[in-house]
Amino acid sequence: MANLIQVNLVAADREIWSGEASMVIAKTSEGEIGLLAGHEPMLAILIPGSIRVTMADGEKVVAETEAGGFLSMEHDTLTLVVRDAHLVS
Amino acid sequence: MGSQLRVYRQKIRSAKTTKKITRAMELISASRIQKAQQRVTASNPYTRAVNKAVSAVATYSDVDHPLTRKIENPTRAAIVIFTADRGLAGAFSSSVLKEADQLTKRLNDQGQEVLYYLVGRKAVANFKFRQRASQREWTGGTDVPTLETAREIAAEITELFIKTTEDGGVDRIYLVGNQFVSMMVQEPNTTRLLPLEVVEQEAEADEVHPLYEFEPEVDKVLDALLPVYIENRVYNKMLQSAAAEHAARQKAMKSATDNAEKLILNYTRLANQARQAEITQQISEIVGGADALSTVSED
Numbered sequence: 001m002a003n004l005i006q007v008n009l010v011a012a013d014r015e016i017w018s019g020e021a022s023m024v025i026a027k028t029s030e031g032e033i034g035l036l037a038g039h040e041p042m043l044a045i046l047i048p049g050s051i052r053v054t055m056a057d058g059e060k061v062v063a064e065t066e067a068g069g070f071l072s073m074e075h076d077t078l079t080l081v082v083r084d085a086h087l088v089s
Numbered sequence: 090m091g092s093q094l095r096v097y098r099q100k101i102r103s104a105k106t107t108k109k110i111t112r113a114m115e116l117i118s119a120s121r122i123q124k125a126q127q128r129v130t131a132s133n134p135y136t137r138a139v140n141k142a143v144s145a146v147a148t149y150s151d152v153d154h155p156l157t158r159k160i161e162n163p164t165r166a167a168i169v170i171f172t173a174d175r176g177l178a179g180a181f182s183s184s185v186l187k188e189a190d191q192l193t194k195r196l197n198d199q200g201q202e203v204l205y206y207l208v209g210r211k212a213v214a215n216f217k218f219r220q221r222a223s224q225r226e227w228t229g230g231t232d233v234p235t236l237e238t239a240r241e242i243a244a245e246i247t248e249l250f251i252k253t254t255e256d257g258g259v260d261r262i263y264l265v266g267n268q269f270v271s272m273m274v275q276e277p278n279t280t281r282l283l284p285l286e287v288v289e290q291e292a293e294a295d296e297v298h299p300l301y302e303f304e305p306e307v308d309k310v311l312d313a314l315l316p317v318y319i320e321n322r323v324y325n326k327m328l329q330s331a332a333a334e335h336a337a338r339q340k341a342m343k344s345a346t347d348n349a350e351k352l353i354l355n356y357t358r359l360a361n362q363a364r365q366a367e368i369t370q371q372i373s374e375i376v377g378g379a380d381a382l383s384t385v386s387e388d
Binding site: 008010011012013014015028029030033040041042043044045069070072074079081083084 | 131134135138139141142145236300301302303309310313317320324
């Protein structure tokens, strides 16, 4: 599978989740954004809301953040940096 | 003679009790170092991500942000001092305070006024004793620093920095705290927090930052990023200081235990000598007494 993105979800005091995913949906200050492999490099501000990660087999991971943070995407590596977050499912 | 022996035995007992306490503290610290180091390691991915993002933004924008703007003739500086809440950790707190004093002297020589922000009861006690003023104090929980405290400190000093000098703001902010070098070595060090020096990470020198798309504009991203960065730097400093505190305490308590052992050994020897001297004296008294009696009966 070539079109997967490496996802790292980190909070200030620990790493919350990391793995490979086919799509990630997050809420930025401009609106919701869906990220797939091959997306152009970007830096965006995350606002409080949920972060939904869809893995290659269709399974989903949802994390909730109350403080927001930012995300950076480059070379099919997505880093979601939030002050606090917890996995919902 | 009997009284001498009693005094030695008392001293041995006292040294043994001390040894028990210091040994316990040593073991507690040893186990907490592990946890403190794990916390440092756990915060590393976040630190790395934040640093990378800040340097990426800095590369693609001419950074002119209130938080990075350098004031030409600084007149006032703030120093945040990170010490421990408790003593019994060797020179842990005093070396940091000494470092802060040196920094103060250097800044004063440059004609800057210095404001203090204190973290840890030991710094507060020291300032009270020397009757020096501080702006704000944070005590409790230096051995297990929380994000909330870091956030509070970061918010306070960022606000202070943004204020103009005329309004009582400062031009420079320094953090002084212990750095965990190894289990045996903890060094006090000083870092300038503000204005920020956006440093490229040396490890990824060959990796070129891709042309990022910013959402929203670069300035807004920087607005949101820099406070996060500052908060992270403060939190990191606190975690480092906590790890160093436990290591310093373990080291101090280990040498205290060793000293107590040496004392016990010496006093045991002295006590044995005193006991033996007492016995010898008693024997010679009996022999002398018997001798005297036999001479009397012979006559």
